[in-house]
Amino acid sequence: MASSPRSVLGVRALNRATLDRQLLLSRSAMSAYDAVAHLLGLQAQNVKPPYYQLYARLAGFRPGELGRLMEERDVVRMVTMRSTIHTHTASDALMVRPLVQAARDREVGYFRKGLAGVDLGVLAERARRFVEEEPRTMGEIREELLRQWPGADPQSLSVAARCLLPLVQVTPRGVWGRSGQVRLTTLETWVGQSPREEPEGIDAVVLRYLGAFGPASVKDMQTWAGITRLREAFERLRPRLVTFRDENGVELFDLPDAPRPDPDTPAPPRFLPEFDNLLLSHADRTRVxxxxxxxxxxxxxxxxxxxxxxxxxxxxxxxxxxxxxxxxxxxxxxxxxxxxxxxxxxxxxxxxxxxxxxxxxxxxx
Known part of the structure; x- marks a missing residue:
């Protein structure tokens, strides 16, 4: 069925809806913890960007608020979506990492030539024991693995350990105003909980993604998550969602009660750091x-x-x-x-x- 004119969202309508979800039309009174959860994580390839991302979005934010959450282990830094480091609440890290694990497993496959003769199950177990004794640098992890597989490619061993295990960067790394090497241990050891054997379903993550980045297409979410084959989840959820079209006819899904402000709503200037997810989480980025x-x-x-x-x-x-x-x-x-x-x-x-x-x-x- 063709879309009616009302169901077509122009670029400015998509822009204002996305900015509202991203807390960028006006600063929110949310706590830093609630904002990290609402946004489903902050891109954190470098140390400072998560702090600037929250400053742009929250009223009265100061760096110490996020720093304390990291030191108290309520928020962690680890590789999740798109094989990049994100700052997540501990709860979301326990949920998101299992959902992207298949993509991390495929990533290991790209390095198979350098892992000839390496039993990946043994590698994962040896690396796990090593980092759970105490947090280790990636160089130390690599040297430990080379003892068992001296003929393997060192970089491939590092990639395999990073992908096969849910490794977090322990503090003081990532805490504002402090410095420290990247030292790693498992998520379970750091936060005292294990990822659920049956993690929260992808359907729930779709709903949360739309709450933070919608209205959005299936390809948009796949771009954000770095995983594919999400069409089935969107189809299951279709009865609970509303749909629109963009100006190119692409179907967009959204939560029925989500804000979709008037396209003429003022948007104040905002300084955003490098790698802000606002610019990285849609297949079609013309909305921003x-x-x-x-x-x-x-x-x-x-x-x-x-x-x-x-x-x-x-x-x-x-x-x-x-x-x-x-x-x-x-x-x-x-x-x-x-x-x-x-x-x-x-x-x-x-x-x-x-x-x-x-x-x-x-x-x-």
């Missing part, structure tokens, strides 16, 4: 990245810190001595420039990186 700016939020394979203007990618920013430098992708009014400067200066003060100024110019590299 204008086609003419595609690729400008990255330099090679390195994501850049981005500035959202009127809800869309509008520039990039970089920190430096005495403040941040902003490179805008298009001209803005003086009033908008003042809003951007005020937001950036408030961010620097709140994150303890200031006082500092926002400069408008060109960012090299």
């Amino acid at each position: 990245v204008p086609p003419e700016f595609k690729g400008l939020n990255a330099h090679g394979n390195q994501s850049r810190c981005v500035l959202m203007v009127d809800g869309f990618l509008g520039g990039v920013w970089a920190g430096g001595a005495g403040g941040v430098t902003v490179e805008l992708f298009r001209e803005v009014t003086g009033a908008v420039e003042e809003e951007i400067a005020a937001e950036g200066e408030a961010m620097l003060a709140a994150m303890g990186e200031g006082p500092g100024k926002v400069r408008f110019g060109s960012i090299r590299g």
